[in-house]
Amino acid sequence: MTSTEQIIQRRAQVITTLKEELIRRLNLPYTPEDLHEDVSLLGSGLGLDSLDALEIVLCTESCFKLKFPEDSTAILRSINSIVDFVITEQDKRSGAP
Amino acid sequence: MRLSPLRTKPAALGATFAEQHGREIATRVAGRAGEYAAVRDAVGLTDFSFVQAFRVPEEKGIDLLDALVAGNVPRIRFGRVLHTFLADDDGMLVADCYIANNDREFIFLCESIVPDAEITRLLDPSFEDLTGSHVLLGVDGLRAWEVVREIFGANVLGLPYLSVEMYSFQARSVYLFRAGKTGEFGYLLLAPVSVAEALFDKLHEVTQKCGGRCCGFDIHQELRLEGRFFNIHAEGRRVRDPLVLGLQWMIDFDKEDFRGAAAIKQRRAAGLKQKLVGITSIDGRRKLAPGGEVVATCFSDVLDRPLGLAVLPIGQAYSGLDYRLASGQTVRTISMPPILPKSLKVKLDEV
Numbered sequence: 001m002t003s004t005e006q007i008i009q010r011r012a013q014v015i016t017t018l019k020e021e022l023i024r025r026l027n028l029p030y031t032p033e034d035l036h037e038d039v040s041l042l043g044s045g046l047g048l049d050s051l052d053a054l055e056i057v058l059c060t061e062s063c064f065k066l067k068f069p070e071d072s073t074a075i076l077r078s079i080n081s082i083v084d085f086v087i088t089e090q091d092k093r094s095g096a097p
Numbered sequence: 098m099r100l101s102p103l104r105t106k107p108a109a110l111g112a113t114f115a116e117q118h119g120r121e122i123a124t125r126v127a128g129r130a131g132e133y134a135a136v137r138d139a140v141g142l143t144d145f146s147f148v149q150a151f152r153v154p155e156e157k158g159i160d161l162l163d164a165l166v167a168g169n170v171p172r173i174r175f176g177r178v179l180h181t182f183l184a185d186d187d188g189m190l191v192a193d194c195y196i197a198n199n200d201r202e203f204i205f206l207c208e209s210i211v212p213d214a215e216i217t218r219l220l221d222p223s224f225e226d227l228t229g230s231h232v233l234l235g236v237d238g239l240r241a242w243e244v245v246r247e248i249f250g251a252n253v254l255g256l257p258y259l260s261v262e263m264y265s266f267q268a269r270s271v272y273l274f275r276a277g278k279t280g281e282f283g284y285l286l287l288a289p290v291s292v293a294e295a296l297f298d299k300l301h302e303v304t305q306k307c308g309g310r311c312c313g314f315d316i317h318q319e320l321r322l323e324g325r326f327f328n329i330h331a332e333g334r335r336v337r338d339p340l341v342l343g344l345q346w347m348i349d350f351d352k353e354d355f356r357g358a359a360a361i362k363q364r365r366a367a368g369l370k371q372k373l374v375g376i377t378s379i380d381g382r383r384k385l386a387p388g389g390e391v392v393a394t395c396f397s398d399v400l401d402r403p404l405g406l407a408v409l410p411i412g413q414a415y416s417g418l419d420y421r422l423a424s425g426q427t428v429r430t431i432s433m434p435p436i437l438p439k440s441l442k443v444k445l446d447e448v
Contacts, residue, residue: 004418011415033368034350034365037432039343043259074441080432080433
C-alpha cells in the first residue's frame with residue numbers, strides 16, 4: 001500500500017466513524033454520504049446550535065479518546081477540521097513526526 | 098439590462114460594472130486590496146440589488162415555496178431564514194435562495210444564474226416582485242454590527258445568524274436580514290426605493306466612520322470561497338449538480354416533491370462519483386489556473402496563498418493529498434474553510 005493510500009484509508013476511517021456518530025447522536029436526517037466534509041457545522045450549513053456543539057465535542061472525545069481544548073471554535077468549523085484535529089492528536093499520542 | 102436603482106452611488110465612487118444574465122452588477126469600487134481589507138478588518142457596503150426579491154402572503158407562500166425549493170419551508174420558524182436552492186427539472190442549480198418567515202409573509206431572495214424572467218415565470222401571481230421597487234444592500238465585515246447598531250439601535254445585536262426583523266428608516270419599513278457569506282458579520286437590508294439613496298448615504302457614512310468602504314461584488318466572490326460559503330456564480334455555475342457541490346444540507350430529502358427532486362434523488366441513489374474539494378498551490382505559484390477540475394479560485398490575503406475548489410474523483414477527494422491537475426499543476430487538497438474569521442472571536446452579547 002502506498003503512503004497516499006494509507007493517508008486516504010486512515011482519514012476515511014476517522015470520517016466514517018465521526019459522521020455515523022454525529023448522525024446518530026444529533027439525529028441528523030442524512031446518510032454519511034450526504035454530509036460533505038467541508039460543510040459548516042454551526043451557523044450556516046448544518047445550522048447546529050451551541051448544545052449540538054457540546055454534543056459534538058463529547059461524541060468526538062469519547063469516540064477517539066482525546067480531549068478538546070477550552071476554545072474549540074476553530075476545530076468545530078467543519079467535519080474536516082474535526083478530522084484534522086483527531087489525526088493530529090492521534091499522531092501526538094503515538095509520537096509520530 | 099436591469100440596472101440597480103442605486104447605480105449612481107457606487108458609480109460616483111469610481112465603480113466598474115459588468116453584465117450578468119441581464120443584470121448590471123457593480124463589480125469593483127475601491128480596488129481589490131482595499132475591499133478585501135475592508136470586510137476582513139472593518140466593514141464593506143455592497144449593492145446586492147441584482148438579487149431578485151419577492152414577497153408572498155404566508156397562507157399561500159408555504160405550499161408554493163415548498164413545492165419550488167429543496168429546503169423545508171413549513172419548518173421555517175417565525176423570524177428565521179432558510180438557506181436553500183432552486184433547481185431546474187433536471188435537478189441542476191438555478192438559484193441560491195434565502196426564504197424569510199416574517200410573520201404573515203415570506204420574503205424570497207433569489208440569486209440566480211438565469212435571467213430574471215426565467216425565475217419570475219416559475220412563480221405564482223400571488224408573488225409580489227419587489228426587485229424594481231426595493232434595493233438590497235449588504236453590510237459585511239468584522240465591524241458590520243456597529244454600522245447597523247448605529248442606524249437601527251442595539252436590538253439588532255440580538256439577531257441570530259439567518260434571521261429577519263423589520264426596522265424603520267425615515268418612516269419606511271426596512272427588512273434587516275442577519276445573513277452574509279463572508280465568515281464575518283453580515284447583514285442584508287431590503288429597503289423601498291423611496292429611501293434607498295438616503296439609506297445608502299447613511300450606511301456609507303457610518304461604514305467610513307468604522308474604517309470601511311463601499312465594495313463591489315467581485316470581492317464577495319473571493320471572500321465566499323475563502324470562508325467556504327457556496328457561490329452560485331463560481332462553482333455553482335460550473336458544476337450545477339447540488340450533490341457534487343456538497344449542498345445536501347440545503348435539501349429536505351423527506352419532502353415528497355420539489356423542483357428537480359426526482360433527478361436529484363435518482364443521482365443520490367446511484368451514489369456520488371465526484372466531489373468538490375478545497376485546494377491550494379504547493380509549487381510557489383501565486384495563482385491556480387481555473388479550468389479542468391478547478392471550478393473556483395481566489396487569493397487569500399490572510400494565508401498569502403491561492404485557494405481553489407476542484408471537482409475530484411470521490412476516491413481521491415480527501416484533504417491532505419497532493420494531486421496533479423489536468424493542467425499539469427500539482428496542488429494539495431485542504432480542509433475548508435482554511436481561515437478563522439476574526440468575527441468568530443467577537444461575542445456580540447458582551448460588547
